[in-house]
Amino acid sequence: MPDSILWVSILIPLLGAGASRLAAPRIVAVAASALSALCIIACAAGGSQQHEFGLLSISPVNQSALILFPLLCTAVLFAAPKRDMTPAMAGGSLTILAGTLLAYASVTQPVLLAGWILSALPFIAGPFTSEGNWRPRAALGLSCIALAAAMQLPEFPYLIVAAIVLRKGIFPAHAWFDESVERGPLLPSALLFAGHLGAFLRLRAHELDDVLLSNLALLTAAYTAIRAVAESRPRRVLALISLSQAACLLAGIESGTVIGNTGAMLHWIVVSLSTTGLFLALRLAEVRFGESLDTRSFHGLAEHAPRRAVLFAVCGLALVGLPGTLGFISEDLLIHGTLDSHSHLSVLLPVATALNAVSIVRLFAHLFLGRLKRERSVAMDLLPRERLALACLAVALFVTGIWPKPIVDVQGRTFEFLKTAHTAKARP
Amino acid sequence: MDNAQLALLLALALPGAAFVFLSAAWLLGWTPREKFITRLTASVYLLAFAAAGSLGWRMHERELASVSVDLRGWFDVAGYQFPLILLVDRLSYPLVVMTVALTGLIGKFSSTYLHRDRGFFRFYVLLHLFAFGALFVFCAGSIDALVLGWELVGITSVLLIAFFQYRSGPVENALRVFAFYRGCDIGLLVGAALLHHDGPPSPVTLGLLFLLAAAGKSAQVPFSGWLPRAMEGPTPSSAIFYGAISVHIGAYLMLRTRPFWEQSVAAIAAVAIVGAVTAIYGTLAGRVSPDAKNSLANASLAQVGLIFVETAFGLQTLALMHILGHAAVRTLQFLRAPSALHDYHRIHAAAGGHLAPTGRHVETLLPEALRLWLYRFALDRGHLDTGLQRVLITPLFALSALLRRLDEVGGGLRTSRPEPLLESRRPIDA
Numbered sequence A: 001m002p003d004s005i006l007w008v009s010i011l012i013p014l015l016g017a018g019a020s021r022l023a024a025p026r027i028v029a030v031a032a033s034a035l036s037a038l039c040i041i042a043c044a045a046g047g048s049q050q051h052e053f054g055l056l057s058i059s060p061v062n063q064s065a066l067i068l069f070p071l072l073c074t075a076v077l078f079a080a081p082k083r084d085m086t087p088a089m090a091g092g093s094l095t096i097l098a099g100t101l102l103a104y105a106s107v108t109q110p111v112l113l114a115g116w117i118l119s120a121l122p123f124i125a126g127p128f129t130s131e132g133n134w135r136p137r138a139a140l141g142l143s144c145i146a147l148a149a150a151m152q153l154p155e156f157p158y159l160i161v162a163a164i165v166l167r168k169g170i171f172p173a174h175a176w177f178d179e180s181v182e183r184g185p186l187l188p189s190a191l192l193f194a195g196h197l198g199a200f201l202r203l204r205a206h207e208l209d210d211v212l213l214s215n216l217a218l219l220t221a222a223y224t225a226i227r228a229v230a231e232s233r234p235r236r237v238l239a240l241i242s243l244s245q246a247a248c249l250l251a252g253i254e255s256g257t258v259i260g261n262t263g264a265m266l267h268w269i270v271v272s273l274s275t276t277g278l279f280l281a282l283r284l285a286e287v288r289f290g291e292s293l294d295t296r297s298f299h300g301l302a303e304h305a306p307r308r309a310v311l312f313a314v315c316g317l318a319l320v321g322l323p324g325t326l327g328f329i330s331e332d333l334l335i336h337g338t339l340d341s342h343s344h345l346s347v348l349l350p351v352a353t354a355l356n357a358v359s360i361v362r363l364f365a366h367l368f369l370g371r372l373k374r375e376r377s378v379a380m381d382l383l384p385r386e387r388l389a390l391a392c393l394a395v396a397l398f399v400t401g402i403w404p405k406p407i408v409d410v411q412g413r414t415f416e417f418l419k420t421a422h423t424a425k426a427r428p
Numbered sequence B: 001m002d003n004a005q006l007a008l009l010l011a012l013a014l015p016g017a018a019f020v021f022l023s024a025a026w027l028l029g030w031t032p033r034e035k036f037i038t039r040l041t042a043s044v045y046l047l048a049f050a051a052a053g054s055l056g057w058r059m060h061e062r063e064l065a066s067v068s069v070d071l072r073g074w075f076d077v078a079g080y081q082f083p084l085i086l087l088v089d090r091l092s093y094p095l096v097v098m099t100v101a102l103t104g105l106i107g108k109f110s111s112t113y114l115h116r117d118r119g120f121f122r123f124y125v126l127l128h129l130f131a132f133g134a135l136f137v138f139c140a141g142s143i144d145a146l147v148l149g150w151e152l153v154g155i156t157s158v159l160l161i162a163f164f165q166y167r168s169g170p171v172e173n174a175l176r177v178f179a180f181y182r183g184c185d186i187g188l189l190v191g192a193a194l195l196h197h198d199g200p201p202s203p204v205t206l207g208l209l210f211l212l213a214a215a216g217k218s219a220q221v222p223f224s225g226w227l228p229r230a231m232e233g234p235t236p237s238s239a240i241f242y243g244a245i246s247v248h249i250g251a252y253l254m255l256r257t258r259p260f261w262e263q264s265v266a267a268i269a270a271v272a273i274v275g276a277v278t279a280i281y282g283t284l285a286g287r288v289s290p291d292a293k294n295s296l297a298n299a300s301l302a303q304v305g306l307i308f309v310e311t312a313f314g315l316q317t318l319a320l321m322h323i324l325g326h327a328a329v330r331t332l333q334f335l336r337a338p339s340a341l342h343d344y345h346r347i348h349a350a351a352g353g354h355l356a357p358t359g360r361h362v363e364t365l366l367p368e369a370l371r372l373w374l375y376r377f378a379l380d381r382g383h384l385d386t387g388l389q390r391v392l393i394t395p396l397f398a399l400s401a402l403l404r405r406l407d408e409v410g411g412g413l414r415t416s417r418p419e420p421l422l423e424s425r426r427p428i429d430a
Helices: A002-019 A025-044 A063-079 A087-105 A109-124 A134-152 A158-168 A175-183 A186-194 A197-204 A211-229 A234-254 A258-289 A306-319 A326-341 A345-368 A384-402 A405-426 B003-027 B034-061 B093-113 B120-139 B143-161 B168-194 B203-217 B226-232 B235-244 B246-261 B265-287 B292-312 B316-350 B360-365 B368-379 B381-408
Strands: A051-053 A056-058 B066-070 B085-089
Touching (some): A002 A025, A002 A063, A002 A087, A025 A056, A063 A087, A063 A186, A063 A384, A063 A405, A087 A109, A109 A134, A109 A158, A109 A197, A134 A158, A134 A175, A158 A197, A158 A211, A158 A234, A175 A234, A186 A234, A186 A258, A211 B381, A234 A306, A234 A326, A234 A345, A258 A306, A258 A326, A258 A405, A306 A345, A306 A384, A326 A345, A326 A384, A326 B143, A326 B168, A345 B168, B003 B034, B003 B066, B003 B085, B003 B093, B003 B120, B034 B066, B034 B093, B034 B120, B085 B120, B093 B120, B093 B235, B093 B316, B120 B235, B143 B168, B143 B203, B143 B235, B168 B203, B168 B226, B203 B246, B203 B265, B235 B246, B235 B292, B235 B316, B265 B292, B265 B368, B265 B381, B292 B316
Antiparallel strands (some): A051 A056, B066 B085
């Protein structure tokens, strides 16, 4: 019974992707993603042991991600602006959801590859491609090829590294994500990013002992943070900050320490919640106030949208370690963990976080502070559904930040589980 | 938990609870009226003051050197436990009382000063959050816990500088201040992390890291350029932040962490030199300041510089007394700043119209060329802003622009307008 429920949680979004073309896309999409989340919660409710259901499993490694991702999708699809909620958008987003869940829950490599490809399909050959926007297609396509090749040629571990680098947007393959965000659909790009499949693959490939990937992750964190400093386009600023913080996540996994690993798992949650909130708030601002927003002048949007401004600020500051949020705890653990393993390079991590904090506050200030320009028409603040979705994200960040013990304990078991799995595999 | 510990918790928790209550109320759609806010604020700080007083009485009665509350179990990972410990001792207790008292006074003052200002509610929310953060810094029993309060003080400071958000000047200045804060906070974060690691870090490393953080928060040279910019905020926030509490937090950090770096002559010398140079710089800059608040800000700098020197030489009691006295006097001066001209005329008249400008006799000892050079030097605020712009900000922006060009190579990214996939770009959504 549990195995069929897990399969159902993956099939529902796929069915929803088709059904969204026939009926109200928002209702179908939200229902599908919410049902998927409920099914996974029901499966995971049995405890933190590994449960294998044929080709799928739930374990301490994927449990949080399996629960979190469909909830994030539900929030995004619920709050997305009306103009974005077309059948194509709903279908594409649900395909990303199904593919990501399949990858998370996979036991065997072919299933993992199937999920990897399915989640990227809307951007490779689906509704989210656009003419001239070749980088996302190329990066995601190449990552699928690299992963497939790695499974056929296990004696070449650098193929897995290539798949991770391409998918995750690690230097030098980082530019595709901010191009996707800038020129493509914002919310589906955010969902694809929030899946962190590159990091998940790194967790799964625990036999990969690669200094190159860890150094590239720290370099990416610094590179994209510096890149964001002088960027004037809000979408790109958010994309670059997200890439930087996500690279910190990978650095934590690469640290090989319990503290670093736990920090990374917590940071995964922080980055997913915060970036989703930020991208959602930005898209809602674009839709209300026009897409000519940039950071070369002050737009004063807080005058008419104070709650949007506050929730944007909360999500942004949580991403860079605001005390009282889970971001503070994850940053603390990441710094401790990486100091142990990369004593000199690890100083890049707080430097990158400091630069990201400045960039996010600069973006906030230019979007929301200052005097509202006369040519902008008066627009309302968040609609109730938008407020509910953003508030849930912000509350989640605060509640886990003030009372972190349960979630820290859950994430702390990941490292032990991985170590045990690695030892079991190594035994003849 | 005994009464002293309860009193400590209460003094700390009350401002935090007020912040949470007001924020939650606003997010749920209710903005309390001015009368409610001012009564709530008065009640909170009266109770907090009573709690602080009770704490002090218990410490005195039982001859306790310190009172601590170990909030263990916040979280732990593989033996690393975040040390969420609250501690009040003879160093921090006076500062706790000062924070509670001055914040309550500022709250009372602001009820009139900011009456009918559209940012009234926002000011009080940030004031409570600031008080909570500052109390957390002074009550922190570990460096990690101190970081928590430190960050909150920084955020609230920046948001209050940008209080008059409808003008671009305050917002730009707030951004600059935030950049200073975050850059310097790296010292505190790395120093706090190093303390947990195997192999004790060298005293000089720790000393310099903490000095970086403290110099940023207390606007010591070479980071003094942000303090005049911070005067954009409303006068009550300038008083509480840059007269009383926030500007002294860096000095408190050096006092509190002294046992980590006092064995290092290099660290002691660095702290003393930074403090001394700042004292001289603040004196010079204050003499050419055209307005009252800037003049007071520079005077604060000079005094905090002297506090750093006292700390470096181990004169901890003197440094503490200096902080308390300076905070009280400077808060009064800041609050009177809008009436500075009126005060000046009153004093001038009381002195029979012959009020001698201070320091003129020292100036006459200096050669004319040197006086002119010092005047230009002080007017440009020691070229600190120019120096930081040239050494740090411009290269950073240039590097960012270069990286952007590298990213754009072959990517066709020169088109800046995004192509939304789904809909036309109507500015208003239903």
